Amino acid sequence: MAQVTRKSWEAAFAKLEASLKKLSPSKAKDLAALDRLRVALLGRSGTLTELLKSLKDLSIEERRELGPKAQELRAALEAAFDARKTALEAQADDDAAAENALDLTLPPHVPPRGRVHPLTSTLEEMTRILSLMGFSWAEGPLVESDDNNFTKLNIPEHHPARGMFDTFYLKDSPLLMRTHTSPVQIRTMESTRPPLRIISPGRVFRHEAVDATHSAVFHQVEGLYIDKGVSFADLKGTLDVFMQKLFGAKTRTRFRPSYFPFTEPSAEVDVSCLFCESKGCSICKNSGWIELLGAGVVHPNVLSAVGYDPEVWSGFAFGIGVERIAMLRLGVSDIRAFYENDLRFLKQFDENLV
Ligand code: DAH
Secondary structure, X not given: OOOOOHHHHHHHHHHHHHHHHHOOHHHOOOHHHHHHHHHHHHXXXXXHHHHHXXXXXXXXXXXXXXXXXXXXXXXXXXHHHHHHHHHHHHHHHHXXXXXXXXXXXXXXXXXXXXXXXXXXXXXXXHHHHXXXXXXXXXOOOOEEEHHHHOHHHOOOOOOHHHHHOOOOEOOOOXXXXXXXXXXXXXXXXXXXXXXXXXXXXXXXXXXXXXXOOEOOEEXXXXXXXXXXXXXXXXXXXXXXXHHHHHHOOOOOEEEEEEEEOOEEEEEEEEEEOXXXXXXXXXXXXXXXXXXXXXXXXXXXXXXXXXXXXXXXXXXXXXXXXXXXXXXXXXXXXXXXXXXXXXXXXXXXXXXXXX
């Protein structure tokens, strides 16, 4: 190293001060740049450190004069480095916070909520009421024997009553898709000793053209009550209460004579119109009544077919279409709406219905 003189030292110091105008700690753009600058100036062989070290080559007077200048600069630089470091660190924290920021003003993500299908909620309401009245749940298969669907229900082969049902027969098989839930009456009676009180909800099939009030696949609830001394009066009382619970306390029922092979006597049951309080409107076709279900006293031939003695046991039965009830409860005029899975239709109905 060349000999240090006051002149050379002062020149080097002036050069350093000049360079600091451009390259000062306060201008370092990040922590890495700041550190590089600190090492270059104040590191073990940094420019200022070297200048301080080289003071030892000067005279004592020169050192006294120049030393404090250099020390002062070192103190100023250290303070500047510290200040810049603090500022850059704070900035880094802010940046990180901004990156992970939670925007509490955003609306929450609400997952779509499923709901019970209107046919299911209607079926549940029907079975809830009937089970409170002492009926228990029974089920049967959708594919049935001709015997259970027809013969044992007092509809023998070639009987004109089979014409009431447009049946889907299975290819190369004696089986068929059940046309009603009534075969569950046969199945239950064959497997249970009387007395019994059952309801059997489920799907049924008819070979028919689909329109606003007909569907080839629909649902029924079957009811059957067998005991000693069960009469038509029990049927009337049961259905009266059932309809009042389903449609409201003011609902009245009307029994019209009808024909079903498996009941004698048989009735078509109407309820007072829910929409006009029986004054007459377009829905009840101005009659004040709405036709709702079929019912009757179980035919002795049906009891005999399952091995029950008709002299000892008697009972009543009824069958109701679930879609029909749902349409009335919900004011739906086209049965097809229940099967099309159009969410705009389905979303209208909540579980808590009338
Ligand atoms: N099974 C009949 C039908 O589908 C409905 C029915 C009528 C059921 C009278 C019954 C009854 O149990 O007693 O049309």
